[in-house]
Amino acid sequence: MKPDLVSRQPTLQESIFSVMTRLALNHNAINLAQGFPDFDVPAELVEMVHRYMREGHNQYAPMPGVAALRRAVADKIFREHGRIYDPETDLTITAGATEALFAAILAAVQTGDEVLVFEPWYDAYIPAIGYAGGTARTITLHPPKFEIDWSEVHKKITPKTRMIILNSPHNPTGRMLTASDLDALTEITADSQILLLSDEVYEHIIFDGRSHLSLAGRPELAERSFVISSFGKTFHATGWKTGYCAAPAEMTLELRKAHQFITYAVNTPVQYMYAGALKNTGWFASLPGFYQQKRDFFRDLMKTSRFRLLPVEGSYFQLADYSDISDDSDMEFCRRLTIETGVAAIPTSAFYMQNPGQRLIRFCFAKKEETLQRAAEKLCRI
Numbered sequence: 363m364k365p366d367l368v369s370r371q372p373t374l375q376e377s378i379f380s381v382m383t384r385l386a387l388n389h390n391a392i393n394l395a396q397g398f399p400d401f402d403v404p405a406e407l408v409e410m411v412h413r414y415m416r417e418g419h420n421q422y423a424p425m426p427g428v429a430a431l432r433r434a435v436a437d438k439i440f441r442e443h444g445r446i447y448d449p450e451t452d453l454t455i456t457a458g459a460t461e462a463l464f465a466a467i468l469a470a471v472q473t474g475d476e477v478l479v480f481e482p483w484y485d486a487y488i489p490a491i492g493y494a495g496g497t498a499r500t501i502t503l504h505p506p507k508f509e510i511d512w513s514e515v516h517k518k519i520t521p522k523t524r525m526i527i528l529n530s531p532h533n534p535t536g537r538m539l540t541a542s543d544l545d546a547l548t549e550i551t552a553d554s555q556i557l558l559l560s561d562e563v564y565e566h567i568i569f570d571g572r573s574h575l576s577l578a579g580r581p582e583l584a585e586r587s588f589v590i591s592s593f594g595k596t597f598h599a600t601g602w603k604t605g606y607c608a609a610p611a612e613m614t615l616e617l618r619k620a621h622q623f624i625t626y627a628v629n630t631p632v633q634y635m636y637a638g639a640l641k642n643t644g645w646f647a648s649l650p651g652f653y654q655q656k657r658d659f660f661r662d663l664m665k666t667s668r669f670r671l672l673p674v675e676g677s678y679f680q681l682a683d684y685s686d687i688s689d690d691s692d693m694e695f696c697r698r699l700t701i702e703t704g705v706a707a708i709p710t711s712a713f714y715m716q717n718p719g720q721r722l723i724r725f726c727f728a729k730k731e732e733t734l735q736r737a738a739e740k741l742c743r744i
């Protein structure tokens with residue numbers, strides 16, 4: 363008898379990023395959909411990975427990560443946010459931020475727990491909450507500013523609330539948390555059992571002189587937070603899938619229990635390479651300017667289009683309102699944009715529990731100037 367596999371997540375579908383990327387490939391469209399650069403990682407990083415491979419760093423890394431890399435991450439966080447994380451007990455290197463998110467949620471959320479998530483969201487949070495047996499409670503952020511209404515957050519908190527998930531700079535809106543957001547978060551969580559998960563993968567892709575406010579920088583928040591980031595975004599190397607989680611020792615202990623049986627350890631030569639790369643503070647200093655130039659270049663090219671572009675404070679995403687062009691749903695609009703115009707984008711309804719009926723799509727501008735130029739020429743014609 364053929365056994366039935368009863369789906370644990372029957373409503374879960376293929377990620378919109380895979381769907382749109384496939385459509386882009388099938389129709390030879392310019393892919394401004396999925397969030398990855400179309401330019402290469404710095405050659406010296408490739409050379410360093412080769413060197414560590416040649417030197418024989420090719421076996422399992424320690425479960426929590428190569429010691430030199432955890433030390434380098436601790437130094438970086440201290441440099442930027444003034445918090446001391448002990449590399450032995452508080453830092454774990456993971457297979458990208460995705461694994462860190464999944465391990466943190468599995469470690470902390472149990473059957474019956476509620477997790478507050480802001481929508482639109484990055485699409486990995488809800489499935490992870492589902493696999494952990496928790497329930498996602500959503501709080502909708504509204505365009506054009508997508509600001510958090512903290513009184514609504516307050517109302518949504520129940521005795522079952524175990525975690526709040528934050529993401530700043532935010533994918534897909536490009537919004538960043540402000541000091542007053544962190545004040546409100548501190549007040550709301552004080553004297554509670556609520557844990558925080560802070561997804562900070564775009565921490566260095568920030569514009570117009572803004573500072574990234576990490577939850578690591580606020581002691582009252584850091585003591586209850588899993589702070590997660592990704593070297594994939596920071597070093598243009600999304601395919602190397604390396605990230606980390608910083609959290610107090612008791613939280614890290616639980617996260618590592620999940621991590622050791624999800625992946626056990628992350629690829630060794632890349633970890634050694636990042637241990638060196640993280641010391642290059644000039645690289646971090648250059649990133650805001652590098653991406654701001656791309657944001658401004660794309661926005662400038664799009665000035666003559668009929669899209670209305672929303673403000674972008676951080677991340678490498680640009681939301682665009684197409685309501686002057688079409689009444690189609692965002693999914694249909696993106697399908698036609700890919701097939702008929704030759705440019706792929708992401709329909710933002712994919713990031714909501716229920717389709718809000720907005721006419722907003724997301725472009726990724728982490729692309730070469732020639733790619734942005736070719737895409738904008740097509741987009742300005744419609």
Ligand SMILES: Cc1ncc(COP(=O)(O)O)c(C=O)c1O
Nearest residue numbers: 397458459460484533592594605
């Ligand atoms: C907000 C956010 N979090 C996490 C991730 C996943 O990061 P990684 O590729 O390191 O797993 C992404 C990737 O697009 C993202 O946009």
